[in-house]
Amino acid sequence: MSDKSSGVSANFADYKPLFDRNAALVEANRCLNCYDAPCIRACPTSINVPGFIKKIASDNMRGSARLILEANILGASCARVCPTQELCEGACVLHDLHEEPISIGRLQRYATDQVVLGGKGAALFTQGPTNGKKVALVGAGPASLGCAAELAQLGYEAVCFEKADQPGGLNSFGIADYKMDYETALAEIAWVKQLGVDIRCNTEVGRDIAIDAMLADYDAVFLGIGLDGVGPIGIPGEELDGVRDCLEFIAELKTQPKDDVSLVGKSVAVLGGGNTAIDAVTQAARLGAKHVYLVYRRTQAAMGAYKHEQELARKDGGIFVMEAQPVAVLGTSGKVSGLKCTRTRVTDAGFEYIAGSEFVLEVDVVLRATGQSKLVEFLGRFDGLKLDSKGRVEADENGRTSVEKIWTGGDCVSGGKEVVNAVAEGKRAAHSIHEYLQGAR
Amino acid sequence: MADLKTNTAGILSPNPFWLASAPPTNTGDQIMRAFDAGWGGAVWKTLGQPIVNTWSRYGALDINGVKIMGLNNIELITDRPLEVNLREITEVKKRYPNHAVIVSLMVEANREAWHTIVKQAEDAGADGLELNFGCPHGMSERGMGAAVGQVPEYTQQITEWVKEVAKTPVLVKLTPNIADIRYAARAAKQGGGDGVSLINTINSIIGLDFDTLAPRPTVNGWGSHGGYCGPAVKPIALNMISQIGTDDETLGLPISGIGGVSSWQDAVEFIALGSTSVQVCTLVMHYGFRVIEDLCDGLSNYLDERNMTLDELRGVALPRIHHWKELDLNYVVNASINQEECIGCGLCYTACEDGAHQAIHSERRADGRTFVEVMPDACVGCNLCSLVCPVDNCITMIQIPTDYAPCSWEQHSAGTGTLAPRPQDKLYAQLATAKKEEAPAT
Secondary structure, eight states: EEEEETGGGGHHHHSSSOOHHHHHHHHHHOOOOOOOHHHHHHSSTTOOHHHHHHHHHHHHHHHHHHHHHHHHHTEEEEEEESOOTHHHHHGGGGGGGGGGGOHHHHHHHHHHHHHHTTSSSSSSSSSOOSSOOOOEEEESHHHHHHHHHHHTTTOOOOEOOOSSSSSSSSHHSOOOTOOOHHHHHHHHHHHHHHHTTTESSSSSSSTTOHHHHHHHSSEEEEOOOOOOOOOOOSTTTTSSSSSHHHHHHHHHHHHHHHGGOTTTTTEEEEESSSSHHHHHHHHHTTTTTEEEEEEOOOOOOGSSSSSSHHHHHHHTTTTTOOOOEEEEEEEETTTTEEEEEEEEEEEEEEEEOTTTTEEEEEEEEEEOOOOOOHHHHTTSSSOOOOOOOSBBBBTTTEEEEEEETEEEEHHHHHOOOOHHHHHHHHHHHHHHHHHHHHHHO | OOOOOOEETEEESSSEEEEEESSSSSSSSHHHHHHTOOEEEEEEESSSOOOOOSOOOOEEETTTTEEEEEEEOOOOSSSSSSSHHHHHHHHHHHHOOTEEEEEEEOSSSSOOOOOHHHHHHHHHOSSSEEEEOOOOGGGGGGTTTTTHTTTTTHHHHHHHHHHHHHHEEEEEEEESOOOOOHHHHHHHHHTTTEEEEEEEOOEEOOOTTTTTBBBBSTTBBBBBOEESSSSSGGGHHHHHHHHHHTTTTTOOOOOOSSSSOOOOOHHHHHHHHSSSSSOHHHHHEEEEGGGGGHHHHHHHHHHHTTOOOOHTTTTTTTGOOOOOOGGGGEEEEEEEEEEEOOOOOOHHHHHHHHHHHOOEEEETTTTTEEEEEEEEOOOOOOHHHHOOOOOOTTTEEEEOOOSSSBBBBBHHHHHHOOOOOOOHHHHHHHHHHHHHHHSOOO
């Protein structure tokens, strides 16, 4: 579903491509169908993995999709974007046999695509009979969608207010394009909307909708606002043309023709050591950049990015510049021409700069992936809402906040996790809301 | 390289592997290519009055993603003119004098008709004849094939007719679609047959088309029962062959074994249970003639590793086939789980708990792994856990020594043996004690 016409766009072929039927059957039959299967426990949404795989094996595709999607409404996204190596596939007992684990992500995609991206027959899920109650959800990212889909099936009027012009949050705009493209993410959300989820884009709570009015009009509110952008790191030259928030860069390459955002002939420095930084390295390389540097102030062992993604970035030609701290962005005529760094050394207390070790990377683009800020100012407008010291919303395991009618989930609580975690949190919050509102009836 | 030369009731072949009478032996060209690939013999697709076939003919049983575990067909005997087949038989024999060409025959139950076809086949150069009394579909509706094989008197009669004129060895091909194969084998022997070949295909409906619910293979919306073969039928064939090999009346009757042979291991089993040659069809229909290389190579290596000849292998397992009533009821085995090898899939637990005798304990350990162990007091040694375990050498069945002498059901019921205690005895004893305690004092 992406533009595959040009040179660089071919680099964005699916990371976990769709199985054809015979390949899916072979893989599905390889699954041992464990008792008390560890893959289920490794899934934040507790998908019955052997269950859906054996349904693939028996050609019960409707049943397979249902099993996945009733556990995780964004099962088609998660099939693509989950770090399965760290979750279900990482827990597969076949590792102990020194065999490849079952390709659970790809099987999940095989099962869910057939429903989510155009199924046949009666709808798998429908809106529950209306119970007259309504819930507002702030944001339309994975947490809100997970919550809203569950609420709609329970009979609630679920309304998501989204300030962007399209729904999905980071699932639409922030996923590395070779994992899932923008169009697929939107197609899945269109399917979720069929459950009766009302998504109102270009609608910013606090500006287009007053917070007080929302709290008064709705029986409950779910905050699924995620995080803010990646702010300046406070070094000279960050105002130069070519210094960008990494997430803006990813959103741009996902929503525009690849040739328009090509980096052919350019050199790029990505700042940070997390999964977003790694995604940026990989994608900059695939957009044709001459050199892509990952600049990180600690050692590789301290990087937050998954090992398998680091490996992918290296294979794509990413150059890891470890133990280096950017100290200034250099420019000519208002445009970036280099990144000045100093060497660091890990110490017991953290790390220290090494005097006189400065060096310059000749780059045209500097991408900040040094961690998203929290939307502290916005959250402060909800009276009584408690945040922790890092600016994350405080909530219990069911997403209940310090304010009676407000629940939350996703990155604004966790500080930044996977899509699957956000969906799981949204779903748990929906059941907590349901319990609360039933009691209140 | 072990000597694989074989003499089946007087039919010589360079190795025991023959192509069964079936589509792979439809033409001389196929058979010559098969001989080039290494096949020892071929049973020509059944000659008789030419027939007309349907178009859609085969249906498959796939199991868990594995293709063609079973195959059925509604194809009839040869649909080629008799003269063409005879001419090609002569041609093949001329070019391959040392390979076995056996000609399968099936005509109406008429003495003259049988005499004629036997002479035609032998004049063409056949090394032996196979009487097709087994085909269960189509031809049986016309009083031939299984319609003969299902009635011992017919089997004997027609075999006698054939033997009146035959100069080459005669194998009688038996149908498994009967209650007791021994009656059919005895009839073949009494009729003068030099040997038997079995099993022919089994009556079957392989399955339905899931869109139309019409039986497969579907012929213009309809279907008809077909003949079932392929890997899934092997155990049935092994049993029937062993029955003939252990029956006093047919002891020593040469057998050409047929039924789902898919590997050299299968051939070892057929031969160890008394077969001389082994016929193969479905494997070739799936993968082509080239499979013969590993059939011969594997069999030869097996024999070489054991310093054994093919003749020594033949029938070697038969003395181990006994009636159930003769088995030792005091032979105790228990499952033993090698914790070093266990991957924690829990399949042994769920199989034992739901499908067998509730003798495996399972718990989720702190590290999240499933831990399983066998409860010796409960284990009846049924083997199920070791059968479902996906890890080699993880669950083994080990013999538990007892102080009891062997005791069969025969001995036990005659009062001449003593049974060792069974796992369930303890349970019954506990229940009896509990009942006593519950019972009101009288």
